[in-house]
Structure formats: C-alpha cells, structure tokens
Amino acid sequence: MKGIVFNILEEMVIEKCGMAAWNELLETALPDEDGAFTAGKSYPDENLFALVHAASAKLETPAEQIISGLGEYMFGELAKRYPIFIEQAPDLKTFLLSVDQVIHTEVRKLYDDPNLPSFEYTQLDSGALLMEYRSPRKLCILAEGLIRGAAHHYQTPITLSHPTCMHTGSDHCDLIVEFGDEQ
Template sequence: MQGSIFTAFSDMIIDKMGMEQWNELLEKTEPASQGIYTSGEQYEDSELVNMVLALSEKTGVEPEKLIQAFGQYLFTSLYEGCPTDLSNVDSLREFLLQIDSVIHVEVKRVHPNAYLPKFEYEDGEGTDLIMYYTSKRKLCHASVGLIYGAAKQFNEEINITHPECMHTGKDRCKLIIKFKD
C-alpha cells in the first residue's frame, strides 16, 4: 500500500486522538516499518489492517466504521495531491465518474507500482449513481468514506447504500449513491 495512505492514517490518529495513541498503536502492532512511512514507498497492507483492528479493540468501534471514517479523512489529502487538474470539475457526479478513467490513470502514471481499485458505473433510479468497486484489498468501506469526503468537497448531500459486498462473498461491491436535491 502506498506510503501516503499510512502518513494520512497517522495524521488522522494524531489529530483525533493524540501522539500517545499513535505510539500505543505502533507499540501494540509492531509494524515492520516501525511506523516510519514515506509517501512514495510501498508498505504491507497488514500494517494498516493490524492498526485498525487494534484501534477497534480499544475503542469498541467496528473496523468497518473506522475504515470509513479514515476514508473520509483521507479524501482531502488525496484530492489536494491529485496529479490531475480538477479545477473544471464542478459536481460530485462528474468527479466520481472520472475516478477510474482519468484520476486513476494519472495516479498510475505518477506511481506505476500503485495498486488501485477498479470502478464501474451505472445509472440508478432517478439521479442515483451506482458504483461497482473491485479490489483485492476489499477496502470498500474506505471507498464509502472517500465518497462522503468528496460530497463534502463539492458541498453536496448524499446517502450511500452498500447492498452487495465482497466481504459477504460477492465478486464486487455495489455502492448506490443517492443524491439529495
């Protein structure tokens, strides 16, 4: 997993819970990296997963909820560091439809070793947008958080349902984004 994900996770823990909590997570999970992350480097996914599980155990918050909260927090740093010019994108729908075909293409150009999820799209009922998420990492809950973070960026209200999930044996996750008027 890209180091920038880990640096954002450490920033979130320190911002929300303090440096002591971050140090406690590192002590409890003993990551191979020793918690020293560089944005451009790759690290084992298990380091983040182990920290989320330890944090869940400590707080009593389900891992999926923690991952979603992290996704929402992560959005700002990913958006600000996006290698694609997004200045002409003025709606959440337009942004979401560019993730796979524009944004991820540019991310891959800049970081050729990055492993990115795959998104497919379909129109739903009314103004709904259906996004299908596929990834060996199965971080669909982070994607939900990222979409909520994007909604905040574009000052739009949405609701997301997740009726099909890779965690329950499906080949891909189905995310239905309902846009509020």
C-alpha cells in the same frame, strides 16, 4: 498499500488523539517495524489492517467504522495534496465519474504497481449513480468513506447504499449514490 494511506491514517490519529496515541498504536500493532512511512513506497496491507485493528481495540470502535472514517478523512487530505482533480470536476457526480479514468490514470503515472481498485459506472434512471467496486483488498468500506468525504467537500447530501458486497460472496460491490439535490 502505498505509504500515503498510512500517512493519512497517522495524521487522522494525531489530529484526533495526539502524537502519543499514534506512537502507542505503532508499538502495539507493528512492534517490529520502524513506523516510518513514505508516500510512494509500498507497505504490506497487513500493516494497515493491524493498525486499524489496534485502533479499533483502543477506541472500542468497530474496525469498519474506523476504515470508513479514514476514507472520509482521506478525501480531505488527498484534496489538499492534489487539488487539481477537485478543480477539474464542478460537481460530485462528475468527480466520482472521473475517479477510475482520470485520477487512477494519473496515480499510475506516479507510482509503480499501485494496486488500485476498479470502478464501473452505470447512471440509473432515477439519477443515482451505481459504482461497481472491484479490488482484491475488499476495502469497499474505505471507498464508502471516500465517497462521503467527497460529498461533504461538494456540500452535496447523498444517500449511499451498498446492496451487493464482496464480503458476502459477490465478486464485486455495488455502491449506489443517490444525490440529494439534482445533479
């Protein structure tokens, strides 16, 4: 997992609970690590999960909810860091369609081996967008949060459903985005 994900988690925790809370999380979850994360460097996935679980225990909130919240928060932070991708997409659907081919292609130019998830898209007759998510990390909940963050940014109400999931034995997740207004 790239350091940027840890950086954003750190920013979210500090913003919501303060610096002392982040220090405490680091000490609890990663007592043997120095806790410094650099955006472009890769860190073990387990470190992220350990931090999420520690936060879940401390806040008495399910881990899924924290991951989803992180996804939503992460969208805003990524948008601040890389505004160009938002500027290029005039609406939410265009943005979502650009994730796999445009944004992830750019990420691969910057970072070696970023282990990105893949998305396959189907535009449904109803106007909804089916995004097939595949990743060995099975972080579909993070993807859900990111989609919600994007919807919030574009001020587009959405209904997000997740009928097929890797966590229930499927080889991929179906994320269906129904748009509140006509896209």
